[in-house]
Amino acid sequence: MIVYAKLKPLGILSLFILMAFYSLQELPLVYPSYFPKPMYDFKANPLKRAKIELGRKLFYDPILSRDHTISCSSCHNSNQAFSHVGNGLSKGIEDGIGDRNSPAIFNLAWQKKFMWDGSVGNIDVQALAPINHPKEMGEDINAVVRKLNKSKEYKTLFYRSFGDSLATTERVMKALSQFQLTIVSANAKYDKVKQGKARFTETEENGYQVFKNKCSSCHTEPLFSSYGFANNGLPINPNLKDYGKWNKTMEPEDKLMFKIPSLRNLSYTYPYMHDGRFQTLNKVLEHYEKGIEKSPTLAKELQHPIVFTAKEKENLLAFLRTLNDSVMVSNREYKKNNK
Incomplete structure (x- = not known):
């Protein structure tokens, strides 16, 4: 903080420009040379640090559920390879029990179909399934977007990620997929x-x-x-x-x-x-x-x-x-x- 206080106005402006560049620069997906080429189209949704951070925030935030008690991480724990250890079926709001076991989340960039039945064909929309499921998050995505647009913190995060502060369904979904796509298991x-x-x-x-x-x-x-x-x-x-x-x-x-x-x-x-x-x-x-x-x-x-x-x-x-x-x-x- 002392260093910032001593910066001249031009220096502060340069710092903000540098921070913006840092947040919006495209990042490569890191994986071993012996892995196949990812299936995900990173040209359509390139990895960017600000979007990944927004996706992380959303992933861990129970605001995505109707009663603010369940987040993505509730069924996908990072300490359990993003699975739900010990639970045969996923658990949701109001003690609801889902229809299937929560699959582990990693190496998603190499997958074309999602869910146990392959009913979702793009990771960029996959999160709609648990959000809308009445026994999991039990929420409507339009209500989620309204909640996010009332949050000053999220307005800032969406501005850093997309150039304006408006949360939309597409932006929420793409931010969530950005974070999840970075979860690569290649260090066993x-x-x-x-x-x-x-x-x-x-x-x-x-x-x-x-x-x-x-x-x-x-x-x-x-x-x-x-x-x-x-x-x-x-x-x-x-x-x-x-x-x-x-x-x-x-x-x-x-x-x-x-x-x-x-x-x-x-x-x-x-x-x-x-x-x-x-x-x-x-x-x-x-x-x-x-x-x-x-x-x-x-x-x-x-x-x-x-x-x-x-x-x-x-x-x-x-x-x-x-x-x-x-x-x-x-x-x-x-x-x-x-x-």
């Missing part, structure tokens, strides 16, 4: 091995071979998902009656088709599956051994049970732990207060 032990900075133990290496032989067709490296859709043989949950994509399209080929999740950060993101039915990875492996239910859309890889020896399970689980990204979950840039 697996990544250090890929970069030649670490080596797998013998157990991890053996597990890597098990993974490549029995899991990799759906969970493609290095993102550890194709981010496509598959029927993995889960018996239907009689309470939820969730048939995946079919719930939206009513097309026979979409019945029981759910988005394939990444295997990164599994230690932070239990329980597993679209309805959170499995509390442990051992239960997941048991499903593939003896729990698969046959149906017309069942993935071709699962027409026969996947059999693991006890040693293969031990090795595979050791390898999967190399996909946990402690750097990401502790990254201050992703926290509510990043100072």
Whole structure:
């Protein structure tokens, strides 16, 4: 503060210009060379520091919910790889329970479809789904915009981000996606091995071979998902009656088709599956051994049970732990207060 007080008027003006340039300059998305090219169109919505900061503020602000009790971070905790650990289904306002497990949020720039059923085709509008869901945030986006336009703080943040202070639905959505797109998981032990900075133990290496032989067709490296859709043989949950994509399209080929999740950060993101039915990875492996239910859309890889020896399970689980990204979950840039 003392330094600022001693600046001459021209110096203060220069400082403001420099700060504006700093806030509005385009930023690259940082990711390893062995990652594929992102699917997101950064030309249409280039990353900018001010927009990312606005998106962070919105992500952690319960103002997006009807009763100001639920924020995006309520179901997507940064310490849990932006998942909702321990909760089978998402929780919302007034003790409401959602329809599906809250998916972990990372590496979104490499995904074309969002939600477990792929019903959202652009991350720039994805947040509308939980905001409008009556059991999650229970709010109307127009009401959210009105609330934001009454806030002096948000007026300032929107001005820094867009050149004027007006909050609009499009600007809210794009700011939220800006922040979420920066959440990249690429600092696990697996990544250090890929970069030649670490080596797998013998157990991890053996597990890597098990993974490549029995899991990799759906969970493609290095993102550890194709981010496509598959029927993995889960018996239907009689309470939820969730048939995946079919719930939206009513097309026979979409019945029981759910988005394939990444295997990164599994230690932070239990329980597993679209309805959170499995509390442990051992239960997941048991499903593939003896729990698969046959149906017309069942993935071709699962027409026969996947059999693991006890040693293969031990090795595979050791390898999967190399996909946990402690750097990401502790990254201050992703926290509510990043100072």
